[in-house]
């Protein structure tokens with residue numbers, strides 16, 4: 001029993017130990033369970049975190065893939081850019097190589113310029129050393145120029161005085177005689193007159209002759225010799241005739257009044273002499289004189305002279321004045337001649353006075369006058385032969401340096417045909433008779449005025465000058481008297497059947513040629529007649 005009790009006790013002891021162990025094991029199990037829960041929580045958490053991380057990584061992966069795609073696109077674009085840049089670089093390289101060639105050339109040029117600059121600098125240095133000397137020399141030269149300019153002005157005044165003296169010594173009235181050449185229209189049956197020019201040195205003589213049979217059958221030879229300031233043979237050119245007139249034309253820029261008349265019978269060459277043809281060679285005295293005046297005025301500009309010119313062109317037909325530059329009908333308007341005794345200026349009422357700046361303008365003006373005359377000529381035959389035309393160029397000059405002033409005029413007159421009454425065939429025609437009487441009246445008035453001026457010049461100071469006897473002389477009153485210079489160009493026909501007319505003209509011209517205006521005496525031989 002005891003053994004049993006001991007056994008029961010032992011069993012109880014075991015049981016209690018085992019119960020304790022069980023409780024301990026339970027506690028341990030609880031703790032382990034707790035721990036297991038904790039671990040599984042932790043695992044869950046880890047799982048969740050892992051899943052999140054996986055998601056994040058997938059996102060990242062996708063993003064990376066997108067980035068890769070974008071980068072690839074960028075790379076392609078960059079490659080394209082690169083290709084383009086390569087091309088650019090290639091062309092830039094070519095340009096560069098070209099530029100570098102140019103650069104080399106420029107560098108060489110720059111070096112050359114630098115060398116030049118150095119040389120110039122050296123010269124400049126040398127020059128500036130001489131600068132002071134040069135400034136002094138320049139100052140001296142300036143003074144000399146001023147002196148020379150003064151001397152030139154004085155010389156110009158002296159030239160004017162001497163020019164006038166020469167003109168006076170040559171005579172204030174001069175006569176030239178010009179025989180026109182035979183024209184194809186003159187050829188047979190018209191015979192050539194016997195005209196010779198014996199003075200081959202000075203060209204001052206002309207001799208006309210004619211042979212006829214007397215009633216007794218004897219041959220009779222008549223000879224008429226005349227001398228003038230200059231005789232021009234038929235072959236003389238317009239330029240040769242002008243050579244002797246040019247000095248005279250120049251006088252008007254010095255303040256003188258100049259008159260040039262063309263006198264002679266119809267068809268003797270007056271218009272050819274005064275107006276001439278349309279070419280430079282055939283241009284007559286009017287365009288040449290005007291050009292000369294403009295040329296001289298231009299030359300005198302450097303000596304301080306400023307000139308103003310104006311022109312008028314009149315026609316005197318049957319003692320009536322017409323304006324060749326006007327617009328109205330001929331012979332309708334009444335024009336009056338006015339003389340201003342204070343200024344010595346002559347004006348004609350209601351006529352066009354055109355300011356002239358160039359000689360070309362004068363040519364236009366002449367052709368305008370010519371066309372007006374041509375129109376009028378259709379109304380009345382040969383009007384230009386039966387009227388006087390007077391071209392006037394007025395010149396006013398002022399010297400801005402010396403304060404001098406002068407005023408002159410150049411009158412170029414184409415006179416009406418001088419044929420006698422019976423020759424003109426006018427006797428039976430009333431209008432023609434009136435025309436011829438008027439022409440004769442004005443031409444003889446011109447002769448009388450010139451003769452009276454001559455007598456006055458020879459001391460008869462109270463001599464009356466009959467300017468008012470014709471429109472022509474009244475118009476030219478101020479240009480014929482006093483400080484004026486007159487030239488008459490006597491035009492002659494070379495034809496035998498014009499001999500008597502030629503002799504009349506030569507006698508008229510001789511009367512003019514023997515005249516002296518003012519104090520100067522002419523240095524020509526006396527003209528003779530048969």
Ligand SMILES: Nc1ncnc2c1ncn2[C@@H]1O[C@H](COP(=O)(O)OP(=O)(O)OP(=O)(O)O)[C@@H](O)[C@H]1O
Nearest residue numbers: 180181265266267268269270271272273384385417
């Ligand atoms: N020196 C010359 N050389 C060449 N031809 C000339 C010369 N002189 C005149 N003539 C010619 O003679 C002709 C008559 O000349 P012009 O008309 O000049 O005479 P005119 O005296 O003016 O006559 P009108 O009184 O009828 O006007 C014209 O054909 C002209 O061309």
